[in-house]
Amino acid sequence: MRRRTFIAALPGAALIPGAANAQAAAPRAPDGPGQGGAPAADPSLPPRWVAGEDRFLRPDVSAGDRPVGASFASRTAAYGMNGAAGTAHPLATQAGIDILRRGGSAVDAAIAINACLGFLEPTSNGIGGDAYAMIWDPKTRKVVGLAGSGASPRGLSLETVRARARGGALPPLGAISVSVPGTVDAWWTMHQRYGRLPWASLLEPAIALAENGAPVPDMIAYYIRRSMAAFARPGTGIEETANALRTWGMADGKGPRTGQVFRNPDLARTLRAIATGGRDAFYTGEIAATIDRYFRRIGGWLRREDLVAHRSEWVEPHRTGYRGADIHALGANTQGIATLQMLNILETFDMGDAGFQSPRSIHLQAEAKRLAYEDRARFYADPHFAKVPVEWLISKEYARQRAKLIRTDRILTPVYPGQAPSRGDTTYFSCADKDGMMVSMIQSNFRGMGSGLVADGLGFMFQDRGQLFSLRDGHPNIYAPGKRPFQTIIPGFATRDGAPWMSFGVMGGDMQPQGQTQIVVNRVDYGLEIQSAGDAPRWHHEGSSQSMGEDAAGLGPTGLLRLESGVPRATQVALADLGWTIGKPDGGFGRYECVEHRMDGDTRVYAAASEMRADGCALAY
Template identity: 35%
Template sequence: MREFHLPGRSAVIAANGMCATSHPLAAGVALDMLKRGGNAMDAALAGAILLGLCEPQMTGIGGDCFVLHSRPGQDIQALNGSGCAPAAASAAALRARGLAAVPLGSPDAVTIPCAIEAFCRLAETEGRLGLDVLVQPAIRYAEEGVPVAPRTAFDWKNSSETLKGAARQHYLREGQPLRSGDVFRAPGQAEVLRRIAKHGREAFYTGEVAEDMVSALTALGGAHTLEDFAAASCFATQPVEGRYKEKNLAEHPPNGQGATAILLLNILKHFDLAAMAPWGAQRAHIEAEATKLAYDARNRFLADPDHTSRLAHMLSPETAARLAALIDPKRAMPAASPLAEAVHKDTVYITVVDKDRMAVSLIYSIFHGFGSGIASEKFGILLQNRGAGFTLTEGHPNELGPGKRPMHTIIPAMLKQDSEVIMPFGVMGGGYQPTGHARLVSNLLDFGMDLQSAIDAPRCFADGSVMKMERGYSDAVRQQMADLGHRVEVPDTPLGGAQAIRISASGVLEGASDPRKDGCALGY
């Protein structure tokens, strides 16, 4: 139970419906959709589209999404709303320019945005109200403006140097990032959304809107064509699952990195985390070492679904056992790859639950802060840099190539009790996300925390060669980690941001939202 003497927030408890997301205006819009007779999909889509205006540095209609959704008594369904590289994309061409990686702010990093394609499909197949209704709140806010929230302003300042060309006109004010309390307006996006409301996905992927995006890219040397945009498509798929402490964790399959969270928990099963101090060095060390090994597997295997061939190996109990055996409880490994070579020889969030207990777990992103920094001139559509998720290594499953989808960091999740969904959830934060999923599940199941406390709790992350530890850890624990051989840093930006809704056995809903973001959980 929460300590009421200390600062913090309680979980939100409600009976009929609930939304948890990273901005209160989006949560409010989602709840409005539920109250007017929409279902969880309607609410999630309306809230997600608005998030692109509330948090334009994080997401927008120039990005991608992944979605898990479920209805009581039915299997979880997944929809892959991630876009492809253009047909003329070539890793060899980038290697010939002397590049070892896809440049983050280049048109080469821009894959075809597929979120709008996915939203149009889901509104038609799973929603009740229709896309024309769902986009109306975002149209109104785009025209009238959204006051910039504190965390959004923090990110805006940190990422503003990414913006270039037309993007600076659309997303800066007199050349400066917007501050907390400033009002952000996007009349160009309002017009795009009006066209989508009237004509559906064709209004985005063909005609003047598509021409605006293609022109911005080709002016900078991009290989994108109108045919690439017209061919954008999402597709239905099935989740991957893993078991931890009598619960099942369902994740979106590749090209998302959800399998990494399952592998990480499979490794952690081999250690008695529950016997460790929750914010002590021992737990942090074991999780860090397991993270290094799980992410090494991700980097080897996860790619476009048509190019991911070793998923069964990655998720097998035998693989996890062999990786767990590589962990030294007394010393940090310098790098995972050499150790794991023998094992491996043969990768913004909104969740809604409605009164019928349909659950939606939706994550939607432009990747890095302000994506590629490239925006279309007329409409101000900011384009993602998901193509930076490709590798340029020749022959690698995730090598940049024509029409391929890159490995994605964004992953929605659901926790199940037997066959029933008991908690849709997500943890934002780029590469941190699989670690964040495993940490949240462990906080709940190993340490019995309530949902809000499990989200509030301090985080750490073995991010490459750096051990990032939030200020919630004590100096003594950070020193103990350094003594184990970790290169410890306190990050300027907190690690990720989580939202979750737990469905109790009685049917009551418990929602929680991360204080690291501006958002909240709202129910009725």
């Protein structure tokens, strides 16, 4: 198939009224340079990047010209025949490749990568959070799923939670938002089934990094410093912040600067104990005892008994077809099936004819999101506590009913969830090995670095995932002791003709199903390869109905449609003319990693991609 070239001026911009005057009415670009809103530089003067600025903005300057591939792509995918990895930090990617070269499985590499990222990228993940994975098992030739999600403390009642609520939702910080960390048990459970190398060897790279230190890259330094400032504000409700500031505050208490070497000897000791004692060191041993003592000291609720009771579970992923590809998603208590719902709705439209980055294409995708997220707010919950009508939600017939509500000449309002039948800031990484095993894994502390709480001497922060419980009577996701909260983190996986195709993910809260859908549409409908599919400009819709404290409130009946600056101006104006409230880019468009499996005759070839929105890289060998 001939390579497609994409340019800013595209047919399809006139498919929605108002596009004709797009250039004349184009919205003004954000002020810059820098985050502080400094005046834009005179284009006639030589630009310079002021020391200490987070950004260097020149709206009149675009990316350089690539002689091959999409004009907006940041780089070429990495290719290899023996293994591949893509992560949000180059040192984590290198660690994964090293494990693969030593004969480790893709699961071994995933564990090593995740352990490294907990030190290298604490703004997104760590052993105080939860983990989910989808694994292509080459022996059984199927996708298997693992849910490593912890439950709420058994000693924390609904009455207490409601007494601590703010604005009808759980607070985002402090002990009230902490649930059992599931990550270490998820690693152990995966390794017991699919590991090749000794358990302790998988944690060696992370231990060495935490002891010796590593320079902090731009994005991660920026978000650590933002987190430290947020934790230090009065009125946060965090029971204590001294441990967090001691761990990440550095000399000035504000966090590491870009390029500054950061070390975490407390985390190194914790990982060494886990390397020696396995998962029991964390859930029943001295680490569990330290956690218990800490939460008793600060007046929190997590106890050793909660940790002892925790177990990950193998789950059967759900699946839907999309124009010849099979897209897989985890159910359990995640938002994974929102991706399937969105794709089912979009399959009823000719997305290829709509045109890449056209107003019609983005309009249809955003409307599919709004419909799916109404169901997300109404039905998604821990299936151990609620009967979730998953098969109905992801059925093609239901998608056809929902698709009929979408109009191309106006925005659907109001938007409601379907009527069920009566029967009823994250890190992502991907890796693959020489035998064809592929791992799509996502791990998170939820919002930012997490709850703000760090147990004495352990060097990791506890997640604030509990904020995603509902407090509404009768809701399937209502808070209960020992219950898993609704989860935003979802790995992605796609197969074709019974063979693995893409192990992929897009990090970032409620952006994840929206981002996954855009990746699939870019690849299937617009023919983009894996690197340009991730580099393409994205949209992010905010303001869908919700019963937990995630989406922003007060955004009006149609919410807020944020568009990256790379979306063609004609498209931006046409969408505004259609009635969408267009928001400025805010960095909330997710971060993508992908490993693609392909065959060159009888030879397996991997392609690995990592986009420019993160500090990461992809490698293959």
